[in-house]
Amino acid sequence: MVDSGKDIWVFGDYRNYFRNRVTLQLLSKATELASTTGGRVCAVVFGSDVDEYVNEYIAHGARTVYVIDHASLKSYKVDTYVDLMHRLAFEHNPDTILIGATCFGKEFAPRVAKRLSTGLTSDCIDLEINSDGLLVQTAPSFGGNLLAKIITPKHRPQMATVRPGVFKELPHDYEVTGEIRRVPLPRDLPPDRVRLISSTHEPRRTQKIEHAKIVVCGGRGMGSKNKFKKLFELAEIIDGEVGATRPVVYSNWAPQDSLVGQAGRQIKPQVLFSFGISGAIQHTAALEDAKFIIAVNKNPEAAMMKLADVAVVADANQVCAALIKELKKRIRS
């Protein structure tokens, strides 16, 4: 009998399979963690006709897959999925459950944690095992200017959500075999209290900003909606796109679409101009692939300034205006 109490579970979030590879990324991380703890890596899959995902998860590192495959599970249902996950976890006592921080995962995970009366750390950017064998979960804290290392010392399972793109998936290996444990749909499963009336796939338009070679990002340091408009002028001159931080989007200085950060767009420009941005981790996590960063901020100690290749200590509005003026001159000549 295998001791399932050391197992690391990964929730199989297969909706949007080709775009959302967070489950595969978590299986990769779980494999690394399990090499320290000695537990098995298990995937948990609910749905209808899900064998292709089951096989894919085995090829990406799952040693065991718990599957509940039933026609009534054709679409994601949070109430039902919480119930199923709670029953399975209660029965098998996994040590850890990792869940992708998709919209669904962010609704599903806290409810599972609550039902299991255990801790849950949101949007982890790193996971490791410490010398006591505990899962150390690193997550943004206090608006993202700080990182916190969080543990769940006494409650099990240890639970964490992780945004897509934080970990790298393992290459698939279709030679490996895994154990598939088919679990019947419980007979006493209550009907879902939330009824899905319609669901239409609205593929998110890839925004220009995700492919833009030049991005001009602005933060609250721009001061006002009117002053923020200058960034659009600057971006237009240099064929760039405008990105914004969360407070800017909240204040309606820029559209929701332009949010650059963990909850918004990941960008990979050749050149990034950053104006009046303090550099919360929720924003900077989306800048890892930016090749060259010029940041302007009055505060030389701002995290964004430390991250930049060129840190300009000055008023963001003035530098923006001067850049526009100078660019107009130079591009004309």
Next chain:
Amino acid sequence: MLKLIVCIKQVPMVSELPWDSRTGTLKREVAEGMMNPACKHAVEAALYLKQKHGAHITAIAMGPPMAEEVLYEALSLGADRGILLTDKRMAGADTLVTSLILAEAIKKECTDFDLVLCGSETSDSETAQVGPQLAEELNVPGAAYVEHLEIENRIVRIKRLADDFLETMEMTLPGLVTITTGHFHPRYASMGGLEEAFNTADITILDADGLGLDPDLTGLKSSPTKILDVYSPVANKKNTVITGAVKKIVDNIFDTYGDKIGGTIGKDLKTHEHDDD
């Protein structure tokens, strides 16, 4: 008449904040606060329902005594009653314990509620966990990331965009929703309204004993998650720092990095006639 509850949180206005290095939690009492943006949208959603159907709105906030400010704000906008949950014992609660305390308050003060509205997430911690956990604790159906909602014949119909799926869902009241900042743009509190709220406000203040919480329950000790360490994520990259007059700064940027910027957009930005002013 609908009985609505809005859970609102006061969040720090600024991002650079004092924190207690011993416990790893924020010293909220020294930060200037505002109502969390998504909570403002939740209040607006409640006001929308009140205007349409008539409703009694109870706003609940948990936090230090100064969090009462966001209750005045909600009352000035049209909420009917405020409840402040404040006690040093509640400090440091993680989302599990926070949702437990909120649920206790709801069960004690407004047990016959129809709908609980929360902001989808807070700007200071962004976990988005309290709403869904509160739905669990209250044992009612819940939907997160709601953009729009309507109520008809005790059925709430919800629209949301989740993982590229535009979903329409229904649930029978009582229930809980968490509201995003996508729709329900908040109205502003007028100074007159705020003043009136301060003068006439119906605010109940409850501490842990008043709520009848388990005497052993404390925010820090009862939370399953513990903060080991808090640190600044900044890796000191070797970078170039430019200071001085703005004109010089801009010249410096083009002289040194003009190739890089110009090369990216296919334009020559380096050659130019220096102004001698």
